[in-house]
Amino acid sequence: MLERELSGAGFETSSDLIKSLPADLFAELCQQIVAHLRCQSGGVDQTHFCQRFQATGVEASTDDIRSVISAVTRLFSTAAKHKLSSDALVNFVLSKYKLPKQILQAIRHVWNEEGKRLLDAEISRDVLSASQLVDFQWKIGMAVSSDSCRSLNHPYITVSLKVADSSGQVISKVFEMSISEFQNFHRQFKEMSAALESV
Known part of the structure; x- marks a missing residue:
């Protein structure tokens, strides 16, 4: 076996x-x-x-x-x-x-x-079957010029995650969100935190 x-x-x-x-x-x-x-x-x-x-x-x-x-x-x-x-x-x-x-x-x-x-x-x-968040960083930026974007001078958030998969390998993920998307993301994290505290 x-x-x-x-x-x-x-x-x-x-x-x-x-x-x-x-x-x-x-x-x-x-x-x-x-x-x-x-x-x-x-x-x-x-x-x-x-x-x-x-x-x-x-x-x-x-x-x-x-x-x-x-x-x-x-x-x-x-x-x-x-x-x-x-x-x-x-x-x-x-x-x-x-x-x-x-x-x-x-x-x-x-x-x-x-x-x-x-x-x-x-x-x-069943040792570590799920991924684990290792690092979470974010920064705010502003697009001031672009060849493809019509609406400039709008702020955006860049999020950088480091995640360890089940084998322990650390993988980096980077993505961008608008301010409203980030606010929604933040609200969901607060809800998760509240739910975890009640367990």
């Missing part, structure tokens, strides 16, 4: 990259992923890790990093769901993916240190 759940985790495609990583960098990535799964961080910054990988001489694209983050997130969330010990987790990974000893030690160390807390948490049933 565990093998079936992890078959789509992406380890098959990511294992070569994982094998080339320094153990300390892989352990840092694992710790970030577990912290995200425990809702202690907003997500795993794939751009940061892409730069870290490249600084150690490992050539990896952002898509490669995304695959590794997804695979390791799926591994840990599935291990939490099945309440695996660190030995059972490492033995499964070793039998299926033949990762180097240092990488297996990093998995064992992180799972021994952080996995217990994840196992104890209620979220281990």
Whole structure:
């Protein structure tokens, strides 16, 4: 059953990259992923890790990093769901993916240190199935010239969101709204806040 759940985790495609990583960098990535799964961080910054990988001489694209983050997130969330010990987790990974000893030690160390807390948490049933808002910023602007817009000198609001998806990858979204759209948006947030306070 565990093998079936992890078959789509992406380890098959990511294992070569994982094998080339320094153990300390892989352990840092694992710790970030577990912290995200425990809702202690907003997500795993794939751009940061892409730069870290490249600084150690490992050539990896952002898509490669995304695959590794997804695979390791799926591994840990599935291990939490099945309440695996660190030995059972490492033995499964070793039998299926033949990762180097240092990488297996990093998995064992992180799972021994952080996995217990994840196992104890209620979220281990179905770890982080929804996205999480990491950052919300807005600014007001004024369009003063445009080739396509007829009505200028009207204020607008630019909203920038950073959202961590279920695998922990942080994605940025930017959109613009008119003042009336922003006021409606604000009103809806106030209603949500009031509803959450009454729960």
